[in-house]
Amino acid sequence: MSTTQTATPRTYEVKTYGCQMNVHDSERLSGLLEAAGYVAAPEGDQADVVVLNTCAVRENADNKLYGNLGHLAPVKARRPGMQIAVGGCLAQKDRATITRKAPWVDVVFGTHNIGSLPVLLERARVQEEAQVEILESLEVFPSTLPTRRESVYAAWVSVSVGCNNTCTFCIVPSLRGKEKDRRPGDILAEVRALVDEGVSEVTLLGQNVNAYGVEFGDRRAFSQLLRACGDVAGLERVRFTSPHPAEFSDDVIAAMAETPNVMHQLHMPLQSGSDRVLRAMRRSYRRERYLGIIERVRAAMPDAALSTDIIVGFPGETEDDFRETLEVVREARFAAAFTFQYSIRPGTPAATMPDQVPPDVVRERYDRLVEVVNDVAWSENKRLVGRRVELLVAEGEGRKDLATRRMTGRARDNRLVHFAPPPAAVAEQPSPIRPGDVVEVEVTYAAPHHLVADGPLLAHRRTRSGDAWEARTLAPPPSTVGLGMPTIGAPTTSIPTP
Numbered sequence: 434m435s436t437t438q439t440a441t442p443r444t445y446e447v448k449t450y451g452c453q454m455n456v457h458d459s460e461r462l463s464g465l466l467e468a469a470g471y472v473a474a475p476e477g478d479q480a481d482v483v484v485l486n487t488c489a490v491r492e493n494a495d496n497k498l499y500g501n502l503g504h505l506a507p508v509k510a511r512r513p514g515m516q517i518a519v520g521g522c523l524a525q526k527d528r529a530t531i532t533r534k535a536p537w538v539d540v541v542f543g544t545h546n547i548g549s550l551p552v553l554l555e556r557a558r559v560q561e562e563a564q565v566e567i568l569e570s571l572e573v574f575p576s577t578l579p580t581r582r583e584s585v586y587a588a589w590v591s592v593s594v595g596c597n598n599t600c601t602f603c604i605v606p607s608l609r610g611k612e613k614d615r616r617p618g619d620i621l622a623e624v625r626a627l628v629d630e631g632v633s634e635v636t637l638l639g640q641n642v643n644a645y646g647v648e649f650g651d652r653r654a655f656s657q658l659l660r661a662c663g664d665v666a667g668l669e670r671v672r673f674t675s676p677h678p679a680e681f682s683d684d685v686i687a688a689m690a691e692t693p694n695v696m697h698q699l700h701m702p703l704q705s706g707s708d709r710v711l712r713a714m715r716r717s718y719r720r721e722r723y724l725g726i727i728e729r730v731r732a733a734m735p736d737a738a739l740s741t742d743i744i745v746g747f748p749g750e751t752e753d754d755f756r757e758t759l760e761v762v763r764e765a766r767f768a769a770a771f772t773f774q775y776s777i778r779p780g781t782p783a784a785t786m787p788d789q790v791p792p793d794v795v796r797e798r799y800d801r802l803v804e805v806v807n808d809v810a811w812s813e814n815k816r817l818v819g820r821r822v823e824l825l826v827a828e829g830e831g832r833k834d835l836a837t838r839r840m841t842g843r844a845r846d847n848r849l850v851h852f853a854p855p856p857a858a859v860a861e862q863p864s865p866i867r868p869g870d871v872v873e874v875e876v877t878y879a880a881p882h883h884l885v886a887d888g889p890l891l892a893h894r895r896t897r898s899g900d901a902w903e904a905r906t907l908a909p910p911p912s913t914v915g916l917g918m919p920t921i922g923a924p925t926t927s928i929p930t931p
Contacts, residue, residue, distance in 0.1 A: 446480035451488025464579035469551035487523035543567040586869030586898035596640040601782040631901025634670035643676035656684040663692035702742035706761030707754035738846035746795030748786035814879035828868040869898030
């Protein structure tokens with residue numbers, strides 16, 4: 434009698450740094466690895482393959498990468514067969530540096546060839562030497578790759594990759610290339626497939642999302658895409674990020690206002706409220722245009738929540754320039770703002786500009802900006818106290834408060850709301866409310882960055898998204914002889930970048 438032994442599949446972990454585009458790329462990397470027979474490492478376990486998906490925009494990105502690689506070096510030395518791969522924007526930029534500074538890295542791949550990762554890992558294992566493969570342009574749109582999505586009820590959907598802008602503070606266009614647009618039919622086919630799998634919310638994703646259509650010469654393509662999403666049965670919420678003010682047009686505002694499942698939420702980067710600084714940044718709009726867009730959005734959608742990105746301390750920024758930024762924040766009444774202290778990014782035009790602002794001045798202005806942003810956001814949130822809001826329930830508890838065990842959801846305007854669960858859930862009985870379900874609550878308290886609803890639930894609707902979450906959560910662990918967990922969304926295709 435013979436016995437058949439089965440090999441234990443190798444485990445993987447993908448660590449993500451940076452923007453939503455990187456988050457979505459990491460979902461693709463996970464899908465690729467699982468399709469190749471790897472399985473996700475259990476939480477707390479050391480993975481056999483560690484993939485670092487890097488960012489070149491965030492401050493000290495290179496220091497963080499080499500710090501993490503330094504921590505992994507002794508771990509790998511103790512684990513024969515362990516592999517480390519580095520991808521993303523920093524890998525695209527510093528391809529020649531990574532294996533020199535960290536010779537224990539097995540694979541370096543860029544933003545244009547994430548689909549090569551499984552092959553490069555196997556090649557590195559067989560040849561016992563590092564594999565570096567960086568393509569200069571995209572050959573296959575990445576949305577054709579398998580994707581292991583983190584959420585079963587909300588999904589990113591790429592409409593384009595790359596960017597045609599030349600902002601002086603940004604290195605992204607040189608790393609992700611010129612804008613390439615997907616055909617509308619391919620995007621809508623992916624959206625419909627996701628809805629069939631239980632997804633109820635999609636976020637259309639692009640480096641400059643409202644420029645969509647430039648490659649095939651249709652300036653109204655994005656507004657038409659929004660309206661087409663409105664015809665997808667079962668799709669409850671549509672969002673998009675991030676639009677550029679220079680291309681933001683009235684047909685997009687009309688599509689947002691007139692398409693019921695397109696959320697009245699807009700994240701539109703400002704960067705600076707000073708025309709002089711915007712000109713130096715090579716941002717092709719000015720303060721008046723930006724505020725004009727906001728005025729038209731609010732005229733069409735009085736309930737719209739607006740958020741933005743702001744950079745403090747750009748080279749040459751004066752105190753008067755900074756005050757103009759504060760003025761725009763107060764006038765625009767942002768519900769939230771992602772604020773950044775400018776620091777030099779090698780390879781960008783701004784890195785060599787004169788009049789670099791001293792770091793202590795940047796920090797002081799940043800603190801003042803955050804104070805104003807928080808005051809405005811808190812004031813806007815207070816207006817919602819006493820109002821009834823609909824929430825898409827999110828995964829995990831929002832607050833580790835043992836007395837209330839509040840759950841968390843996102844309102845239609847994307848505000849974060851912590852709400853009181855049914856009494857059964859507080860008593861540690863199974864809660865009837867699942868991530869992906871929809872509830873209605875009344876806001877009882879406002880903070881600068883979230884809302885609280887501690888009253889009773891006003892409504893609860895069980896959804897197909899909740900069913901999908903339940904099926905995935907309660908599914909048995911992956912087989913040791915198969916291809917791991919099923920790929921979610923295959924074979925289809927995240928804090929905003931400045």
